[in-house]
Amino acid sequence: MAGPLTGIRVVEMAHVISGPYGGMLLGDLGAEVIKVEMPGTGDYFRQWDAKEGAIRPPFAGYNRGKKSITINIRNESGREVYKKLVATADVVLENFRPGALEKYGIGYDDLSKDNPGLIYCSISGMGPSGPYRDRPTYDQIAQAMSGIWSQLTDMDNPEPVGPAICDQLTGMFTAYGILGALVGRGITGKGQKLDVSMLGSGIAFNPATIAEYTMEGKVADKVSRPHNSQSYAFVGSDNKPFAIHLSTPPKFWEGLVTVAGHPEFIEDPRFKSKRDRISRYDEIHDLLQESFGTRPRAEWLELLEKADVPNGPLYNIPEALDDPQVKHLGMIKTFGEGDRALNLVGFPVAYGGTECEPGLPPPLLGENSNDVLIELGYTEEDLARLVAEEAI
Numbered sequence: 370m371a372g373p374l375t376g377i378r379v380v381e382m383a384h385v386i387s388g389p390y391g392g393m394l395l396g397d398l399g400a401e402v403i404k405v406e407m408p409g410t411g412d413y414f415r416q417w418d419a420k421e422g423a424i425r426p427p428f429a430g431y432n433r434g435k436k437s438i439t440i441n442i443r444n445e446s447g448r449e450v451y452k453k454l455v456a457t458a459d460v461v462l463e464n465f466r467p468g469a470l471e472k473y474g475i476g477y478d479d480l481s482k483d484n485p486g487l488i489y490c491s492i493s494g495m496g497p498s499g500p501y502r503d504r505p506t507y508d509q510i511a512q513a514m515s516g517i518w519s520q521l522t523d524m525d526n527p528e529p530v531g532p533a534i535c536d537q538l539t540g541m542f543t544a545y546g547i548l549g550a551l552v553g554r555g556i557t558g559k560g561q562k563l564d565v566s567m568l569g570s571g572i573a574f575n576p577a578t579i580a581e582y583t584m585e586g587k588v589a590d591k592v593s594r595p596h597n598s599q600s601y602a603f604v605g606s607d608n609k610p611f612a613i614h615l616s617t618p619p620k621f622w623e624g625l626v627t628v629a630g631h632p633e634f635i636e637d638p639r640f641k642s643k644r645d646r647i648s649r650y651d652e653i654h655d656l657l658q659e660s661f662g663t664r665p666r667a668e669w670l671e672l673l674e675k676a677d678v679p680n681g682p683l684y685n686i687p688e689a690l691d692d693p694q695v696k697h698l699g700m701i702k703t704f705g706e707g708d709r710a711l712n713l714v715g716f717p718v719a720y721g722g723t724e725c726e727p728g729l730p731p732p733l734l735g736e737n738s739n740d741v742l743i744e745l746g747y748t749e750e751d752l753a754r755l756v757a758e759e760a761i
Contacts, residue, residue: 371726372399377551379460380405381435382442382451384412386508386533387492387567388464389431390540395460395547396434396728397716403458403741404432404732405451408439408761411734424711424731431540433704433713434728436737439761442473446760451475453745456483460547464492467502477562487560488550490543496566506567511535515571520578520589539570596650599643602683603658605666610683613673617643624676628669629660705730735761 377400381392389404389412396402406412414428440454441447452475455461461480463470470476477489491497494506504510512518512535521530543565550561572579578589587593594600599615599622615621622643626634634656640646646653661669666682673680682688689695702715709730738761739752747755755761 372397373720374551375399377401377459378403378457379462380455380458381462382470383462383464383492385414385464386431386536387539387543388462389414390537391490391492391543391547392462393431393434394540394544394716395462400460402435403454403737404435404437405440405442405454406437406734408441408735408759411437411439415734424733429711429713429731432731433711435732436729436741437732437735438738438741439735441760442470442475444758444760446755446758448473448475450742450745450747450755450760452480452483454741455480455487457745458484458487459551460488460490462490462492462543462547466505467491467493467497481560481562485560486554486558488547488554488563489560490547490550490563490565492539492543492565492567494567496569497564501568508533508536508567511539511567511571514568516575516578516589517571520591520594522591524590534574535567535571538574539565539567542570542573592650596647599646599650601654601657603654603661603669605664605669606662607665609666611666611670612681612683614679616679619643621678622646624678625657625673628672628676628678629657631656631660702727704728 374395377395379392379395379400379402381388381402382405383389383392384406392402392404404412410416412428412432414425414431417425417427438454440451442451455475461477468476471478477487477491480489481487493502494511495501495504509518509529512521515535517534518527518530522528543563546563546565550563554560575589578593581587581589599613601613601615602610603613604610613625615625622640623632623635626632634640638645639649640653670680670682682692684692690701698717700715700717701712704711704713704727711730715727742752742755742761743749752761
């Protein structure tokens with residue numbers, strides 16, 4: 370697979386979402402990603418719905434484009450294999466609890482002795498230090514404590530909502546941080562250790578709402594962003610929903626009310642300024658919904674497009690994937706061939722100078738162990754011994 374990271378080897382010893390997603394993003398850029406898993410069990414997402422031996426959607430979604438080898442790091446011989454592999458790597462990516470790998474002698478300080486150019490990225494829930502350092506953390510906990518969840522739900526009657534936002538944000542910040550470290554190594558020749566936390570990633574995803582609080586004392590809730598951005602959801606007469614985002618330019622508001630049959634709202638003192646419209650958001654919604662409920666969605670979208678009002682149908686996943694623009698962007702790509710072929714979401718960045726083609730399918734547990742270890746210098750006899758010792 371061509372890409373700007375071709376020639377970079379990433380050793381990923383991570384499971385579930387944050388680490389695997391970060392590794393997958395690096396693989397999308399052309400890096401060789403070798404996923405290290407425990408023999409017999411592997412990534413926790415392999416057993417997500419107890420269908421043994423099958424590649425399940427949660428695992429496939431975060432692990433395409435990788436190789437898989439099995440190494441038992443609790444075993445002394447296994448740790449020696451792992452160290453030998455890391456000695457050939459540019460990047461190590463792991464999401465164990467802080468200090469867990471140091472106990473086995475395979476933390477950054479140990480591994481960088483033999484590989485001083487190593488970029489070592491450690492992902493944790495709450496950070497590598499501090500009062501919450503050792504807490505087990507998953508996505509909804511990071512969403513809750515970062516303030517993200519409070520902007521997605523009614524805090525008087527909260528409920529879990531949406532995709533794994535903090536998990537995936539952490540994976541993105543991880544890949545971003547690793548890319549910066551690789552550039553830095555190209556300048557200084559030195560590797561370094563990175564720490565990325567789910568809590569910190571969630572906080573970092575709130576720059577505007579945190580600035581509003583620190584500068585003006587405003588506390589965001591689930592309606593703050595829609596009201597301030599003048600975003601609306603309406604439903605046509607065919608019960609199909611659609612979205613409007615007016616932002617700041619007055620022409621979008623003027624176009625919206627004209628299409629809805631209420632051009633008089635342009636001069637109406639109730640709605641004259643954006644601040645007026647923010648304060649009367651619910652009133653505007655109800656008035657316009659009366660109009661939009663009289664004709665089917667497709668007719669309204671056509672009229673709104675002609676008026677240059679930012680709009681779009683409110684889709685579920687199958688509808689989104691069936692949209693002609695999504696198909697044009699080629700966001701669903703085929704990874705693997707034959708019985709291993711899977712249609713999965715691809716990489717959204719298009720490079721002009723290097724073409725990133727779909728890579729390997731999500732790997733079976735340990736399917737690349739022999740090839741990778743033989744490349745490291747192990748013989749068939751060595752592999753048989755390591756299996757007997759339960760090291761791989």
